[in-house]
Amino acid sequence: MPISIKLGIAGRLFTAALACLTLAATVPTGRLGSTGYLFIQSTSGGSTVRVHSHTRVRPRARNIHLSFGDNETSVVVTWSTRNDTQSQVQLMSVQPPNATEKLYNGSSTIFVDSGTKKATQYVHRVTLPDLGWGGLFKYRCGSQATGWSDWFEFRTPKRGFSPRLAMFGDMGMVNAQSLPRLMQDASAGMYDAILHVGDFAYDMQEQDGATGDQFMQMIQPIAARLPYMTCVGNHEFMYNFSHYKNRFTMPKGFGGDGESMFYSFDLGPAHIIGISTEFYFFVEYGVDQLKSQYDWLQADLERASKNRAARPWIIIMGHRPMYCSNDDGDDCTFGALFMREGFLARWYPLEPLLQKYGVDLALWAHEHTYERMWPVTRLEVRNGSWRSRTRSPAALCTSSLGRLVVESVTTPSGRRCTILRSAAPTMATPDADLQLHPPQPGAGQRRSAGSNHRPDHHCAAQHGPFP
Numbered sequence: 467m468p469i470s471i472k473l474g475i476a477g478r479l480f481t482a483a484l485a486c487l488t489l490a491a492t493v494p495t496g497r498l499g500s501t502g503y504l505f506i507q508s509t510s511g512g513s514t515v516r517v518h519s520h521t522r523v524r525p526r527a528r529n530i531h532l533s534f535g536d537n538e539t540s541v542v543v544t545w546s547t548r549n550d551t552q553s554q555v556q557l558m559s560v561q562p563p564n565a566t567e568k569l570y571n572g573s574s575t576i577f578v579d580s581g582t583k584k585a586t587q588y589v590h591r592v593t594l595p596d597l598g599w600g601g602l603f604k605y606r607c608g609s610q611a612t613g614w615s616d617w618f619e620f621r622t623p624k625r626g627f628s629p630r631l632a633m634f635g636d637m638g639m640v641n642a643q644s645l646p647r648l649m650q651d652a653s654a655g656m657y658d659a660i661l662h663v664g665d666f667a668y669d670m671q672e673q674d675g676a677t678g679d680q681f682m683q684m685i686q687p688i689a690a691r692l693p694y695m696t697c698v699g700n701h702e703f704m705y706n707f708s709h710y711k712n713r714f715t716m717p718k719g720f721g722g723d724g725e726s727m728f729y730s731f732d733l734g735p736a737h738i739i740g741i742s743t744e745f746y747f748f749v750e751y752g753v754d755q756l757k758s759q760y761d762w763l764q765a766d767l768e769r770a771s772k773n774r775a776a777r778p779w780i781i782i783m784g785h786r787p788m789y790c791s792n793d794d795g796d797d798c799t800f801g802a803l804f805m806r807e808g809f810l811a812r813w814y815p816l817e818p819l820l821q822k823y824g825v826d827l828a829l830w831a832h833e834h835t836y837e838r839m840w841p842v843t844r845l846e847v848r849n850g851s852w853r854s855r856t857r858s859p860a861a862l863c864t865s866s867l868g869r870l871v872v873e874s875v876t877t878p879s880g881r882r883c884t885i886l887r888s889a890a891p892t893m894a895t896p897d898a899d900l901q902l903h904p905p906q907p908g909a910g911q912r913r914s915a916g917s918n919h920r921p922d923h924h925c926a927a928q929h930g931p932f933p
């Protein structure tokens with residue numbers, strides 16, 4: 467069913483680019499129509515763009531995506547099928563070359579949408595453990611009995627790498643402005659992984675779950691070649707977040723709930739934590755899960771803080787920001803208060819926990835704006851100076867308009883840095899760099915301020931271990 471939206475000229479240009487890139491990336495040469503695709507048609511002479519979502523999927527694997535397993539060189543392949551089939555992955559090493567295909571077996575779970583049609587699919591998960599550093603692999607998923615997907619390629623990180631991450635939230639199906647750029651950059655090998663900080667398809671349960679399938683197919687060109695790491699947003703709340711829980715597979719190596727709502731993983735110099743900020747707001751699903759998350763988070767931070775020598779950075783990501791400045795009389799006041807001071811401004815407050823363990827960086831979304839902040843403690847700006855030795859995290863809030871790349875560089879002074887680079891393919895949104903220095907104290911530096919049309923550069927010091 468067509469979805470009509472109103473877009474300006476810039477929006478139409480981006481939509482056209484999205485259509486070209488999506489088609490180019492999802493339709494393999496010589497196999498037109500054999501796999502899922504998104505078709506976007508612009509009507510002439512007006513501002514209306516009709517977005518037709520045709521999902522002509524082969525009866526085999528669809529919605530294929532990767533995530534990290536329990537360590538950086540382990541990968542989990544997740545996909546879905548209409549029918550109950552075997553869960554197998556064929557893997558071949560491209561670099562170093564090895565002509566021998568290895569077959570991995572996994573398992574599947576049945577997922578029934580809670581809408582009227584009770585649409586059913588089977589979600590398959592196969593773990594490819596301990597693949598080694600710096601490898602280039604190709605794989606296909608499905609089964610020998612029912613057929614295979616196309617081949618996809620992915621890399622495992624090199625030993626001692628600094629991760630390059632694209633980060634965004636709030637992407638959606640019909641106005642995914644970051645997607646063309648993400649596809650370009652992913653194809654160019656710019657990233658080691660994706661961080662999608664909640665709000666996926668607006669909403670995945672719509673059309674009896676077909677919207678979720680179309681979204682997963684839309685991101686497949688990226689997600690089938692890069693670990694697509696996620697946390698949940700408010701737009702996944704229907705049916706107790708069942709579409710999110712069933713479609714994604716986050717690591718379980720450090721515990722967590724096993725349903726991708728809260729978890730953590732190590733990546734290069736960073737320990738990255740994903741939490742559900744929605745537990746503070748959708749308490750009809752149970753306050754107990756808020757307590758479970760809080761208890762787990764405290765234990766995880768305790769463990770990570772003792773491992774600073776190996777993983778100096780502690781980064782947390784959650785959908786709703788703990789601080790933001792939009793004057794909407796809602797999220798940046800009432801909502802943020804719940805985050806900082808706890809449910810009903812009392813239970814399970816996040817701010818003192820993040821401060822106690824010196825979390826370095828918080829990644830938020832939800833606001834549909836780009837914003838970065840000095841460390842803030844109880845509404846007091848710590849100014850980001852290394853002299854303040856603040857324990858509060860610096861913060862970045864970005865929606866689908868933004869992207870972040872974490873990469874390792876050496877400054878003119880010889881200092882080795884990790885950079886978070888944010889950019890957006892729209893004229894109205896700033897670009898930003900955030901440099902994060904290694905654990906030695908000091909060297910926080912704000913390089914320049916941004917505006918709506920100029921790059922925004924920022925440099926912050928990692929907290930360093932705390933007693």
Ligand SMILES: [Fe+2]
Binds near residue numbers: 636700831
């Ligand atoms: Fe949101």
